[in-house]
Amino acid sequence: xxxxxVVCVAVxxxxxxxxxxxxxxSDPGELxxxxxxxxxxxxxxxxxxxxxxxxxxxxxxxxxxxHATTDFRVYAYAANxxxxxxxxxxxxxxxxxxxxxxxxxxxxxxxxxxxxxxxxAEDSALPPAFDRGVTQLVGALGx
Amino acid sequence: xxxxxxxxxxxxxxRHEARAFGRANMPPPPYQRLGDIEFSxxxxxxxxxxxxxxxxxxxxxxxxLEDSGQVAAQLDKMGYGIGVRIVxxxxxxxxxxxxxxxxxxxxxxxxVAFKMFLGVAVECRHTPxxxxxxxxxxxxxxxxxxxxxxxxxxPLTEFVEVPPxxxxxxxCSVLCGVLRGALEMVGMRVECSVVADxxxxxxxxVISVVLKExxxxxxxxxEA
Numbered sequence: 209x210x211x212x213x214v215v216c217v218a219v220x221x222x223x224x225x226x227x228x229x230x231x232x233x234s235d236p237g238e239l240x241x242x243x244x245x246x247x248x249x250x251x252x253x254x255x256x257x258x259x260x261x262x263x264x265x266x267x268x269x270x271x272x273x274x275h276a277t278t279d280f281r282v283y284a285y286a287a288n289x290x291x292x293x294x295x296x297x298x299x300x301x302x303x304x305x306x307x308x309x310x311x312x313x314x315x316x317x318x319x320x321x322x323x324x325x326x327x328x329a330e331d332s333a334l335p336p337a338f339d340r341g342v343t344q345l346v347g348a349l350g351x
Numbered sequence: 352x353x354x355x356x357x358x359x360x361x362x363x364x365x366r367h368e369a370r371a372f373g374r375a376n377m378p379p380p381p382y383q384r385l386g387d388i389e390f391s392x393x394x395x396x397x398x399x400x401x402x403x404x405x406x407x408x409x410x411x412x413x414x415x416l417e418d419s420g421q422v423a424a425q426l427d428k429m430g431y432g433i434g435v436r437i438v439x440x441x442x443x444x445x446x447x448x449x450x451x452x453x454x455x456x457x458x459x460x461x462x463v464a465f466k467m468f469l470g471v472a473v474e475c476r477h478t479p480x481x482x483x484x485x486x487x488x489x490x491x492x493x494x495x496x497x498x499x500x501x502x503x504x505x506p507l508t509e510f511v512e513v514p515p516x517x518x519x520x521x522x523c524s525v526l527c528g529v530l531r532g533a534l535e536m537v538g539m540r541v542e543c544s545v546v547a548d549x550x551x552x553x554x555x556x557v558i559s560v561v562l563k564e565x566x567x568x569x570x571x572x573x574e575a
Contacts, residue, residue, distance in 0.1 A: 323399070323510035325406025326413075326517070335512040 213301035214346045215280065218245045219318065221329070222290030228334050232346055233298075236279075245294055248275040248282045252294070256286055268315060270308045285311035291318065310349055317341035382447075382458050386466030389445050393467060402509045409522060419519040426521075430528020437468065438533035453562050456539070457498030460530065460560075465500070474501040476557075497561040500530075505549065505556055513550050521545050523556055530560055540564040 215236070219228040231241055251274040259269055267288040275282040278299065285293045285307070293311055321327060321338035408429075412422045445463050450456045454477050461475035476499040505523065513520055527543035534541050540563045547557035 320510050323403065323406075324512050325403065325410045326512065326514050332514065335514075337510075337512055 213297050213305070214295055214349060215298055216241050216245070216294075216296040217314070217342055217346065218294045218296075219314075219334075220245075220249070220292045220294070222292075224249055224292075227291070227329070228338070228342075230339065230342060232343075241296065244275075244277070244280060244282060244296055248284065248294060249292075251275050251282075252284045252286070252292055255284065268312070270311060283307050283311075285315070287315050287318070291315075293318075307349075310345055313345055314342060317345075382462035383466075383472070385445065385447065386463040386472075389463060389467040390470060392444070395470075398470070398506050398509070402506055402511075405507050405525070406511060409520075413517060413520065419517055419521070423521045423524040426524035427528035427531070430525035430530075431532040432528075433525070434529040434532020434534075435536050436532075437529065438536045441467065441533070442537075453496035453539075454498065456534070457496075457500075457560070460534075461498075461500055464533075465502075469506055471502065471504045471506060474503075475499070476501055495562045495564075497559065499546070500526075500558045500560065502549075502556040502558075503554075508550055508556070511550060518551070521548065522550050523548070523558070526558055530558065534560075535566075538566050538568065540566055 215233045216229065216231045218226060218230075218241075220226050226245075229241065229245065231238060236244070252271060255271045255274050256269065259271070269286040271284040271286060273281050274284045276299070281297045281299055281301070283295045283297065285295075287293070293314055295307060295310070297305070317338050318334075320341075321334050324335050324337075326332070327335055409422070409426070412425050413419075416422050416425065441464055445467060447459055447463060450459060457475040457477060461473045465471060465473045478497050478499070507523055507525070511522060513522060523545055527545060530543045531541055542561045542563055544559055545556065546559045547553040547555060549556045
């Protein structure tokens with residue numbers, strides 16, 4: 209497999225302010241990525257609404273694939289603290305891919321990053337350790 | 352002559368231990384095992400709470416003082432206050448014999464004290480003492496020594512990343528203060544400094560402890 213499946217990972221806070229958007233491939237361009245992610249947010253909320261009614265709601269919600277275009281698929285995960293993580297995959301990735309462990313580990317990295325006493329959501333970006341963790345996870349996944 | 356004194360000393364040591372441990376001819380306990388035993392007896396607190404508390408202190412100092420050097424000095428002062436009190440707790444709980452030399456002090460600090468209070472196993476690296484007379488008039492042959500405490504795991508710095516604008520900050524300064532305060536209470540004046548820092552990319556955090564002076568106990572006459 210020449211191309212990595214994961215094209216982009218984005219983390220947004222509960223108010224949909226992006227905390228982290230990292231492209232892992234040169235196409236699509238950054239602007240297109242932002243469009244895809246932004247456009248998916250409504251669908252993420254829709255999916256969250258759907259799951260809210262169900263019995264035994266999971267604290268952390270793996271929302272699965274929320275959006276599909278001709279070239280890309282967007283998977284989402286809503287953490288119980290309100291953050292949302294979106295992963296944009298290429299359409300040629302295997303269709304039965306389960307991103308649940310990926311998202312859970314990413315959430316762990318996020319929690320660790322927020323424990324950094326110097327991290328302040330308003331002023332600073334997520335610390336580099338988070339970026340390293342995500343890159344490592346994507347590497348393990350994308351091939 | 353040197354051999355004879357050693358033999359006398361080790362005899363005295365053995366007798367002391369027999370009294371202390373109630374068994375004859377028992378060798379000195381390995382300090383690591385003693386440290387583990389004492390650690391298991393201590394009440395525990397969440398390590399994350401501890402890490403976050405210390406982080407809050409440091410970030411508040413950084414916000415108040417802005418200068419990394421001043422922050423480190425304050426942390427050291429705080430550590431000193433902790434050290435002078437914690438040494439009594441240490442001596443009360445841990446069943447350690449009097450250290451015969453500074454090298455042993457290093458071992459006890461690393462294997463028993465650090466383990467007891469921070470829950471981590473740390474290494475003690477000894478540096479050979481200087482042979483010549485000290486500059487402050489200590490007689491030649493009475494070696495003032497030094498050792499280094501090497502931490503691979505540090506509960507103070509878990510999840511911490513110092514941002515580039517504060518890159519001069521010595522985050523673990525409090526530990527220097529603790530060591531300085533504690534050792535001063537048992538008659539040793541030392542200088543401590545962080546010589547390697549995991550937060551700056553080094554493999555381990557290393558604190559150098561240099562013995563400057565042994566302070567004899569002073570007895571004050573209470574009567575006027």
